[in-house]
Amino acid sequence: MSRYLARRLGQSLLTVFLTVSTVFVLVRLAPGDPAAAYAGPTATSADLARIREEFGLGEPLITQYGIFLRDLLTGDLGTSYSFHSSALDVVLERMPYTITLSVAAIAVTVAVAVPLGVWMARRADTKRELGANVLTIAGQSMPDFWTGVMLLTVFAVLLPVLPASGFTSWSGLILPTVTVAILQLALVSRLVRREMTTALASPYITVARSRGVSERALTWRYALANSAVPLVTAVGTRFAALLNGVVVVEVVFGWPGVGSLVVRALETRDYPLIQATVLVTATLAILVQLLVDLAYPLLDPRVRLGKAA
Amino acid sequence: MTRTPPRTTPTPPHETLTRRTLLRWGAAGGAGLGLAPLAACAGPTGAPGPGTLTLGLNRSLVSLDNKLNQFDAAVTVQRAVRQALTAIGPGMKPTPVLADRFEMTAPTTWSVRLREGIRYSDGRPVTVEDVATAVRMYGEVAGSFVLGLFPELPSVEATGARTFLLHTRQPVPVLDRLMANILITPAKDNRPEELRSGVGTGPYRVVGANSGAGEYTLARVPRYWGGRPAVERVRVRFVPEESSRVVALRSGELDVIDTITPDSAEQLTGLPGVHLEQTSGVRLCQLFYNFRKPRDHPLADARVRRALTYAIDGESLVRDVLTGSAEQAAGVVPLSLQGAERTGSFVHDPARARQSLKSLGADGLRIRIMWESGEFAADTSVMEAVAEMLKDVGVRTSLLQFEPGGDILKWRQGKGGDWDVIGNGFPGPTGQAVTMLQAMYAGTAEDERTGDAFMGYVDPAIARRISDAATEADPAARDRELAAAQHAVWDTWPCLWAFVPKTLLARRTRVEGIGLLPVNSYDLTAVRLEG
């Protein structure tokens, strides 16, 4: 167990390190000059040169990388050009918003998709089930920015009952959450349906049924519990992906999370901020995956970590 | 690898318990982890309270200091907390704020006296030392936008407890207006960087800030030295999407949105509970020619540049694309600037354009227009419409759009690639024609060596005229000189087309007393909330 954990942690660290290094090189290869974005339209070449000096952009790439690694070890990710303060702090200030949105979206998805999937498994291949199936596919097929704009039009413009943007009240969470959840619904509900169909057809269910266990208990306590591992894997993976992937929805709803931060950081070529964002989100995503893996033996006693793979 | 740590086999009930509790704890913990940090900053409702004014900015206000960060709407908020010696008031005239006297006593010397009894929000008095330190700090910070406005920073010589002299090497006749950009902070707390906290002399103080999200809450200072502002609390929000701002204003979530696009203005016109404010602006948007073309290129010929302007139906652009929220330029700088001169106007005459181009041997011209997204409102629509108009006179056009953060600066300096026309917006934050003229048309051959002459525009005679005017102490002589320079510039036909967007602001009708200035800011102390 601890050996497994150590190996997984090592691998995760390596992944994060490689990711951040790739981004480090990529942003510097990309055209665009942070100094120009910083100084504005009236800047002269002399101004730009001075700013580049200030940012340490005059050094060769390899030197910059060395400095970056050295600072990284001390937890210093540099000063954001556009926020004039620690890039890590700026990201950490925004992170709770993204986490909130992701948690809420996943919670809504699970709350809807699991009962829906169970229902679909029990009513497999009926007309209604087909209808529900097609509906979830439709939800998955709409571009998220379009769904967002449409929801915005209906619930903030036509019937102004919900705020249009930002997070000044809890009601502001509703629209972005629903937008994200619609997209995830199909994936999770179909997974539940597949797992449940298999589980419900297993011999142990027949045995339990013959012993007089109620259908309800059969479904929820027996079959669903046995589908827990794939379900948790899928939900964990979706959650990790959301931490990185709610960019578009954040932009549409003016959500003050890291997604909209990234878009701005890219526009201003704010290198330290881009790096800090990638580092934080990648670490978090990997951590979530790791936690999911570690939860397997608790969910299913048959699983022993380190045995497979 | 296959060996697992010794593990006592738990009894089944215990096992299920573990599983259940894990799931439960996981769910609760996850939710708590995500939601806890936010509980503090989110109130129960989104609608502002009766005594609270909510502003929706489309750019993030990084701090309430302006050393590195100054855009129009920010000025409104920054000045509610920190103040300068002067401010630019109605009619582009400087009005005294912290100074009650600001006079030029010699061409390079100004005599200033601080107002009696002014204090910071924490009770400390304002001293001459604070002013001297502020000027020094603005000079030391790298990449300051404010610094670029000053031909040189003045030195401060204290002459009494409240009086001091400002010295410059060359005459700076507009120093009283420029000093409106230097915000005063206690000397002890001032540093050559963007200040993230601290106090000012303004009518409001910061009671809550999340600079990462660009959100601030300001509250009235109980013992403000001036008149007590009517609004008790001001909330500043950052709402980047224009459409979201419009929707939020409609629903009453926001009270004021500034710098709105023409389209938003059109959408908001006539809505109940919403009122639009507009003044003529100080920003100039130009389709500027590339002045780095080789001599034999058609665009190096002023007559060709002029002929092309006939192709542009400016009236239609203003009416249909900019929905009436702009005026065609009638001079080389916006006419609302102090010292601006009416020099001519753009005429739409496609037949003449075609004919002139033909007679000048420039038919079959191909033009590449470049611009950065968001350079001005409706930029893309304007460019696409212009391209179509040029096509009608036989000029083939290609569009090159840069995303923000891209390489357009390199291209502007002639180091990126070849282009013919650039869409460019130029701010006029000082309210002075001379500042804008200096930045655009006073480029020298030396500037051009580093690509710093504005789009390659180098005309020594015009440059000399403008610099002479800039150091002329007599206002009448200065305006005469400037007017002559502006006529000379117009005759070189530097733009395919130019327009001056109006400064637009939308507010809920419960907000009264916004005296929107052409520089696109207003005095928060004058704002009232009704009902």
Next chain:
Amino acid sequence: MTTTLAPPERPSAVSERHLARSSAARQRRGARVKLWAGAFCTALVALPVALAGLLPLADPNTQDLSRRRLPPLTDGHLFGTDQLGRDLLSRLLHGGQVSLTVGVLAVVVSGLIGIAAGSAAGYFGGWIDTVVSRLLEAQLALPLLMMLLLVVALFGPSVTVITCVIAVAQWPEVARLTRSLVLVEREKPYVAAARLLGLRGWSVLARHIVPNVLRPASLVVLLLLAQAVLLESALSFLGAGPQRPFATWGRIISDGQDYITTSWWLVTLPGLVIALLVVGVNLLGDGLRDRVRTHKPAKGV
């Protein structure tokens, strides 16, 4: 199988109606409904897009500033006009050509990369497998959309770059599937036979295994196409779409977003078109997969 053995005259309690209500029949019917609905939706969008040049439509770039933002069904503009008075339907169809081309090309490229990497990882195992698996894992952790935006900024927003970028975003799916299929396939007797006959690893893989996994692997292609179209429109929406004057779907929506309170059709209709196509393609892909599953129940994916 059993029905052919049974003599026709022999009485049976299982009537036609029972058969029609059987699970297998219902599954087949469901798959058929999905296939037909999918094909219908796809064709409804893809055919006009493909034939955009032949249809009697206004030029997508001709502006008429006096006819800006006309609502649908006015003056012969079926979908209305946009903020510059251009025919929205025409722009959607022509824009669709760019979006669909990008999508199809991206799927081809990601399919090639994914099958190559996945089959090599599955067949050879060892360090190749480690590298490929690590890459697959790492990509999950990456802020993908942001990396894509970065790369588009780096190499310029040309159709080629955007195609490659989407392909890179999608190859893991194909690779993972191919790898798992090859892992099963490689243990089969015919592979051992080929090896015994002296074929080298690469030729066994290329000539015997890959053709066998190609069919099941190609089932994900349609689903990937749907994703590619969505991804392209998201990139355009965030400003990293193909350079103007190409009117792609995402760009039309993001341009129209500023008008949602006054001109609903500028956002609603393009979104509906995308959704219709993607729903169609998804249903088609889903139906195909279901059909394969019901026909060959032993070979689950």
